[in-house]
Amino acid sequence: MSQSNYAGTGATGAIGGIGTGGVAWSNPGNITSSDNSYATVDLSNTDNTAQVLVATNFGFNIPLHSTIDGLVATFERKASAADTIRDSHIYLVHNNTLLGSNKISAPAYWSTTEGNVSFGGPADTWGAPLTSSIVQDSSFGVLTDAIWQNVYSGTETAYVDSILITVYYTVNYLSKYGSTNIKKIYHGSTQVARVYYGSTRVA
Secondary structure (H helix, E strand, O other): OEEEEEOOEEEEEOEOOEOOOOEOOEOHHHHEOOOOOOEEEEEEOOOOEEOEEEEEOOOOOOOOOOEEEEEEEEEEEEEOOOOOEEOOOEEEEEOOEEEOOOOOOOOOEOOOOOEEEEEEEOOEOOOOOOOHHHHHOOOOEEEEOOEEOOOOOOEEEEEEEEEEEEEEEEOOOOOEEOOEEOOOEEEOOEEEOOOEEOOEEOO
């Protein structure tokens, strides 16, 4: 099973030492939908490193005891000129802390044509101990940065239109009738979406 959601919140800053002293992104909140409204940062040979652009608050609703199998983060982005803008860090974040491993091993230049660039996979947990509780937390998300690398002087712009996360998961059903999983629970003719024991969600 999978769920795909756009970020609900965008912010600029530094996390885990990444982005410290960099140029702040303008309009970081524009990453919440694919609408050609951009978060941008202007970089040059004198200001060549951006702060991190952090996307959080994805609003996932995943059954409590599910196993997180993998995750894909998709960035809709472009650069103002060819062979100028690269990223050096793509990390998951939780509670303002880096989570798992950096998905950038060989930085690639951003295209001047807007398009989607994805990291991770359906069976890739990014080296992080992901749980349904973590990915549903409003502080969970992903970050990117941007660096200027060119032999010429001048200013170029990095653009990010949207950031989407797809979570792949397996539901671990807690209830059985004999050897058969009970996949849906009803109250009369109404399906019960969540089951609680006291104030604790159990399914």
